[in-house]
Structures are given as C-alpha cells and as structure tokens.
Amino acid sequence: MTVMEQRGAYRPTPPPAWQPRTDPAPLLPDALPYRVLGTEAAAKADPELLRRLYAQLVRGRRYNAQATALTKQGRLAVYPSSTGQEACQVAAAFVLEERDWLFPSYRDTLAAVARGVDPVEALTLLRGDWHTGYDPYEHRVAPLSTPLATQLPHAVGLAHAARLKGDDVVALAMVGDGGTSEGDFHEAMNFAAVWQAPVVFLVQNNGFAISVPLAKQTAAPSLAHKAVGYGMPGRLVDGNDAAAVHEVLGEAVRHARAGGGPTLVEAVTYRIDAHTNADDATRYRGDAEVESWQAHDPIALLERELTQRGLLEEDGIRSAREDAEAMAADLRARMNQDPALDPMDLFTHVYAQPTTQLLEQQAQLRAELDAEAAGPEGAGR
Amino acid sequence: MTTVALKPATMAQALTRAMRDAMAADPSVHVMGEDVGTLGGVFRVTDGLAKEFGDDRCTDTPLAEAGILGTAVGMAMYGLRPVVEMQFDAFAYPAFEQLVSHVSRMRNRTRGAMPLPLTIRVPYGGGIGGVEHHSDSSEAYYMATPGLHVVTPATVADAYGLLRAAIASDDPVVFLEPKRLYWSKDSWNPDEPETVAPIGRAVVRRTGRSATLITYGPSVPVCLEAAEAARAEGWDLEVVDLRSLVPFDDETVTASVRRTGRAVVVHESTGFGGPGGEIAARVTERCFHYLDAPVLRVAGFDIPYPPPMLERHHLPGVDRILDAVGRLQWEADS
Numbered sequence: 209m210t211v212m213e214q215r216g217a218y219r220p221t222p223p224p225a226w227q228p229r230t231d232p233a234p235l236l237p238d239a240l241p242y243r244v245l246g247t248e249a250a251a252k253a254d255p256e257l258l259r260r261l262y263a264q265l266v267r268g269r270r271y272n273a274q275a276t277a278l279t280k281q282g283r284l285a286v287y288p289s290s291t292g293q294e295a296c297q298v299a300a301a302f303v304l305e306e307r308d309w310l311f312p313s314y315r316d317t318l319a320a321v322a323r324g325v326d327p328v329e330a331l332t333l334l335r336g337d338w339h340t341g342y343d344p345y346e347h348r349v350a351p352l353s354t355p356l357a358t359q360l361p362h363a364v365g366l367a368h369a370a371r372l373k374g375d376d377v378v379a380l381a382m383v384g385d386g387g388t389s390e391g392d393f394h395e396a397m398n399f400a401a402v403w404q405a406p407v408v409f410l411v412q413n414n415g416f417a418i419s420v421p422l423a424k425q426t427a428a429p430s431l432a433h434k435a436v437g438y439g440m441p442g443r444l445v446d447g448n449d450a451a452a453v454h455e456v457l458g459e460a461v462r463h464a465r466a467g468g469g470p471t472l473v474e475a476v477t478y479r480i481d482a483h484t485n486a487d488d489a490t491r492y493r494g495d496a497e498v499e500s501w502q503a504h505d506p507i508a509l510l511e512r513e514l515t516q517r518g519l520l521e522e523d524g525i526r527s528a529r530e531d532a533e534a535m536a537a538d539l540r541a542r543m544n545q546d547p548a549l550d551p552m553d554l555f556t557h558v559y560a561q562p563t564t565q566l567l568e569q570q571a572q573l574r575a576e577l578d579a580e581a582a583g584p585e586g587a588g589r
Numbered sequence: 590m591t592t593v594a595l596k597p598a599t600m601a602q603a604l605t606r607a608m609r610d611a612m613a614a615d616p617s618v619h620v621m622g623e624d625v626g627t628l629g630g631v632f633r634v635t636d637g638l639a640k641e642f643g644d645d646r647c648t649d650t651p652l653a654e655a656g657i658l659g660t661a662v663g664m665a666m667y668g669l670r671p672v673v674e675m676q677f678d679a680f681a682y683p684a685f686e687q688l689v690s691h692v693s694r695m696r697n698r699t700r701g702a703m704p705l706p707l708t709i710r711v712p713y714g715g716g717i718g719g720v721e722h723h724s725d726s727s728e729a730y731y732m733a734t735p736g737l738h739v740v741t742p743a744t745v746a747d748a749y750g751l752l753r754a755a756i757a758s759d760d761p762v763v764f765l766e767p768k769r770l771y772w773s774k775d776s777w778n779p780d781e782p783e784t785v786a787p788i789g790r791a792v793v794r795r796t797g798r799s800a801t802l803i804t805y806g807p808s809v810p811v812c813l814e815a816a817e818a819a820r821a822e823g824w825d826l827e828v829v830d831l832r833s834l835v836p837f838d839d840e841t842v843t844a845s846v847r848r849t850g851r852a853v854v855v856h857e858s859t860g861f862g863g864p865g866g867e868i869a870a871r872v873t874e875r876c877f878h879y880l881d882a883p884v885l886r887v888a889g890f891d892i893p894y895p896p897p898m899l900e901r902h903h904l905p906g907v908d909r910i911l912d913a914v915g916r917l918q919w920e921a922d923s
Contacts, residue, residue, distance in 0.1 A: 339698040365663020395656030557701045563836040
C-alpha cells in the first residue's frame with residue numbers, strides 16, 4: 209500500500225487557488241491587422257502628418273532603388289532592400305522624439321536615414337569601408353545589427369538604464385519575422401516585461417527569413433500573440449498602411465514613456481525584393497504572390513487616400529518625386545567616390561589603448577605597406 | 590611607510606569589497622546577475638550589495654545569460670558601468686554570442702564612439718567537487734576573442750585590485766574568478782586595500798634561478814607548492830603569475846625565462862588549443878637562444894571536465910609539475 213492509498217494517513221493541505229498574475233485579455237492583439245487608410249479612421253488622421261509620411265515613403269522607395277543600383281555598380285558590397293516595407297521604416301523613425309533611441313537591424317538603414325542619419329553613413333557597413341559609418345550618439349541610432357535579434361536586449365538595457373537615471377527616453381527596436389525565432393528575442397521580451405522597460409518592439413513580418421516562409425518559422429497564432437506570454441500587449445497592424453503603423457507605434461511609444469512598459473507590434477508587410485541583391489527569390493516564391501502584394505503597395509495606398517481626399521495634387525506628387533530624385537542623385541554622386549581608407553585604423557579602436565602586441569602588428573603592416581609603396585627597387589631586394 | 594594591522598580575509602570577501610567600493614565611488618556601477626541580490630550570489634560574492642545600494646544597483650535578473658549580458662550592453666551604451674555575474678563558467682556559454690558579436694566589437698565597430706565599460710565576472714575552474722557544468726576552464730575561448738581583456742587573480746589582494754581595475758576600465762573585461770580560491774585567506778587589510786598594477790602586468794610570485802613556472806589563477810598556489818617541493822630536488826623555481834591573459838605581459842615572462850633558461854606553463858584548461866600553446870609559442874619566439882630545453886606544458890587532459898570523484902586525476906598537481914620540470918634536459922647542465 210502506498211502513502212497515497214493510506215486514506216486518512218495522508219491529508220495534503222490544498223495549495224492556494226492558482227490565479228493568473230496578469231489578465232491576458234487586454235494583452236491580446238486584434239484578429240486582423242489594424243488599418244487606417246481606406247477606412248473611417250482615416251478621417252481622424254492629421255493631413256499634414258499624412259503628407260509628410262507620403263514624401264518620406266517616396267523618398268524611401270527611391271533610396272532603396274538607388275542602393276540596389278549601387279550594388280550592381282560595385283559601389284555596395286551588398287544591399288538588403290526594404291522596398292515594400294517603407295511604411296514601417298519611416299513610421300518607426302517618425303514616432304520617436306529626438307532623445308529616444310532606434311535599434312535597427314541590417315535591413316533598416318532606411319529607418320536610420322528617416323531619423324536623420326546621412327545615407328552615405330548609413331550605408332558604410334554595406335559599402336564595407338567600416339562596420340558603422342555614423343556616431344550612434346549623434347542621432348541616437350544604434351549600429352545596424354547583423355546577428356538577428358541580438359540588438360533587442362540592447363534596446364531593453366538602454367531603456368532600463370534611462371529609466372534608472374530618471375530620463376523619459378523610449379527605445380524602439382526593429383526585428384524581422386525570422387528574428388522572432390532567436391533566443392535573444394525571447395530573452396529581450398522577457399527582460400523588458402519584467403523590468404517594465406520603456407521599449408517598443410517592432411516586428412516587420414515581411415513573410416520570409418531569406419527563403420523560409422513564416423509557416424515554417426512559427427506555429428503562433430500571430431507574432432503579436434507572442435507578447436501575451438511575456439505579459440505585455442501585442443498589437444497587429446497592417447505594415448503597408450503608414451498611417452496605421454504610425455498610430456500604433458505612436459501609442460506604444462506614449463504608453464512606454466508614461467511608464468506603462470513594453471509593447472510588441474507586429475507589422476504585416478512584404479519584402480518585394482529578394483533578401484539581398486545576392487539572393488534569387490524566384491527559387492522560393494512565385495510572381496503572383498509578389499504581384500498581389502504590389503497591389504497593396506504602401507505608397508499607392510497613401511497616395512490614393514490623399515488624392516481622394518484632396519490633400520495631394522499632381523504638383524505635390526511631382527514635388528515628392530523631385531525631392532527623392534535629388535536625394536538619389538546626391539547619394540549616387542557621393543557613393544561613386546572611393547572612400548578614404550587607412551589600414552592603420554584596424555588597430556586603433558580594438559581597445560581604449562592598443563596593446564603592445566597590437567602596436568607591433570600595426571608596425572608590421574605599416575612596414576609592409578611602405579615596402580609595397582616603394583616598389584621592388586625601393587625595397588632594396 | 591605605515592604599519593597596518595593585517596587580518597585574514599578571503600578572496601570572496603575581497604571581491605565583495607571591490608564591488609562595494611566601486612559602487613560607493615561611482616553611481617554608474619551596477620551589479621546584475623542571477624541570485625546576486627537577496628541571496629548575495631551562490632558564492633556570496635555580492636553579499637550585502639543589494640541591501641546597501643538597493644535593488645536597482647544590485648539586480649536579480651531573470652535566469653537568462655544572453656539577456657543579462659545583452660541588457661548590460663544597452664545599459665553601458667547609456668553610460669552605466671555594469672558588472673555582470675555569470676553564475677558558473679559553463680553557464681556563461683549562452684551569453685557567448687553577445688560577448689563575441691557585440692561586447693568585444695562595439696568600440697571597434699563605432700571607431701571608438703561607443704565603448705562598452707563592462708565587467709563580466711565568471712567563477713571558473715575545478716577542484717570544488719562540482720558536478721558537470723560547474724568546473725570548466727573557459728579562458729581560451731575568451732582569449733581568442735579580440736577586444737576583450739581577460740584577467741584572473743590568484744591572491745586576495747589581487748582579487749580586490751584587479752576587480753577595481755576591471756570595473757574602472759573603459760574596455761570590457763572578462764574577470765575569471767578561480768572558485769576554489771574563493772575561500773583562500775591572506776593577511777590583507779580590507780580597510781587599506783592595496784592598489785594593483787594596471788591590467789596587463791604579470792608578477793613574479795617567487796624568484797628562482799633554475800626554471801620558470803608560468804601560470805595563473807587557481808594553478809598559482811599549486812605552482813608555489815611545487816616550487817617549495819622542488820627545493821628537495823635541487824631546483825630553484827621561479828613562479829610567474831600572469832594575472833592578465835589579455836593583454837599578455839610578454840616583457841615580464843620573457844625576462845624571467847631568459848634569466849632561467851627553462852619554462853613550464855601550468856594551467857587547468859585543456860592542453861590542446863589551450864592558453865599554454867600560445868604562451869609556449871610566445872616564449873619560444875622571444876627566448877629561443879636562451880632556452881636549454883623545449884617549453885613544456887602541464888595542463889588538463891583533452892577531455893570534457895571529469896566528474897568530481899575523478900577530477901584529481903585531471904587537475905595539474907605538484908607531482909605532475911615536478912615531473913615536467915624533471916624533463917627540462919638537466920643533463921645538459923652537468
């Protein structure tokens with residue numbers, strides 16, 4: 209006879225009734241992505257904001273095209289395009305105050321540019337003359353992160369530190385659908401929620417992690433639903449609707465700034481181009497799918513809304529395009545100049561003070577370069 | 590020179606004192622990790638810090654090492670000076686990507702604009718009867734990552750001084766704490782802690798003429814014991830405590846080996862691909878014409894760390910060190 213069978217001899221005290229620590233209902237995302245353009249909600253949107261968004265989307269589209277062209281001319285080593293995702297890129301930059309921080313991934317150079325980073329400096333990593341071309345503190349844009357999701361805990365830590373110091377700074381961190389499978393995504397979400405850090409996670413669900421579609425990435429009802437497990441609200445938004453993305457991200461930023469903690473926003477969008485210029489998207493998706501998303505283009509959606517409401521005329525469209533062309537011409541001209549390279553820089557910033565060993569190696573490289581410059585005769589061999 | 594009343598203190602107490610003093614001196618210093626708050630850490634090294642400085646300065650984090658180090662990176666970006674505790678050597682591995690891909694590179698990536706003044710404390714090494722995953726010597730991984738400093742104290746005074754130096758450093762420092770020395774005692778006055786040589790300086794712990802034992806961390810006391818035992822064999826051994834594996838103090842090591850003409854590198858870490866190979870190569874490159882014998886290594890075997898009932902066979906001990914010293918071609922001298 210076991211202990212459990214000795215009735216009367218074993219009377220465990222029942223534990224206190226278990227209750228959820230957080231009511232999950234308010235955290236749940238909507239069933240369908242939130243939309244503004246083409247709905248009644250559009251009437252409440254600020255026309256001036258919509259016009260500004262439109263100009264930046266047009267500019268962003270041109271920037272993507274120009275950067276892709278630069279890869280074909282050998283001026284960029286690689287370019288991961290955000291064509292089709294301009295609404296997310298621009299809105300992410302627009303919702304932040306100057307004192308806030310943006311944590312972009314490698315596909316988010318446009319967001320950095322929309323926040324004020326010089327396009328040439330934003331593209332330094334992809335040109336390959338250094339790993340980061342801008343001072344992160346100038347525009348409060350963290351270096352573009354290549355290892356997926358690893359920038360998310362940085363955003364949480366920075367936001368947490370700002371709150372500890374009493375600064376009302378918000379961090380907005382960008383990640384893709386593939387990145388949500390990484391362990392760092394999970395750890396960042398959990399830390400953010402436990403610490404109630406003022407951080408907003410923007411997941412651009414563009415359908416693919418290089419070639420792998422979302423269906424092979426997750427079995428979650430939506431990526432926004434993942435928020436509930438951490439005890440933070442999840443929001444689902446149409447990532448091609450610039451007004452909707454701006455509204456949802458803006459609410460999340462205000463919520464964070466007011467001490468309400470983090471929010472996970474899933475913006476449903478589509479990567480119109482291949483993963484990078486080096487990728488062949490025809491191996492894993494058909495033209496029909498791409499065309500269906502092109503019919504839901506973020507610029508066309510906004511342009512239609514603005515023109516139908518009489519907020520944008522032909523000259524407004526022309527002016528936006530001319531501005532974009534000017535930006536592209538300037539970018540092209542400056543990217544067509546060879547960057548200044550100093551191989552000695554390789555040793556300068558590894559540590560605050562180069563070690564003895566690095567100074568020796570720097571001297572070795574200097575001697576090799578001097579011998580190379582002097583030529584066979586000058587080398588005295 | 591004033592005489593101060595010295596009293597015995599443990600290495601763990603000296604480490605606690607170093608963090609306490611650093612936190613008192615600089616409000617940007619934040620301690621974070623698993624169980625570091627209320628409990629004071631599983632080795633009690635953060636004992637009392639949460640009570641004195643509050644939970645915001647000494648924080649119990651969720652149990653996730655990549656998250657701990659990743660958020661510490663963000664905190665350092667915003668001007669804080671985090672001191673992160675990894676609970677055990679082998680539990681630091683989840684944080685490896687943050688360490689390799691961001692911590693070690695951020696300064697270089699940003700041309701110096703975004704340095705990361707971070708200290709990552711890692712209790713390491715065996716000899717405490719720990720079950721699997723509690724006794725690794727992981728220093729070779731860190732040494733192979735440019736951008737990190739890697740230091741390890743062997744004495745109570747160095748534990749204090751090196752940790753203060755690590756926290757004050759504007760570079761990320763992997764601070765390896767030899768956990769079997771946590772309870773080692775030294776006569777050390779905690780109220781007048783010694784200042785220490787900057788990170789990157791080795792120290793000669795025992796002078797000798799016959800041969801140099803090059804070692805660090807938990808193997809330093811073993812080498813000192815071996816040096817005493819070697820006197821019976823007629824060998825007068827010098828013991829160099831590296832203290833910093835990165836930056837490496839070639840100057841002190843080279844000077845010692847050129848003086849003695851023989852060298853043995855001693856560490857717990859595996860021999861193949863371990864720090865001893867790098868050290869032996871550096872010594873050979875710099876001291877070839879001074880050497881009377883090849884540089885030998887006494888290291889842990891090339892095996893996963895043994896279960897506790899077998900670990901004594903793995904750890905370099907006095908006899909194995911003396912055997913190596915005996916193979917330093919003494920017949921050439923006679």
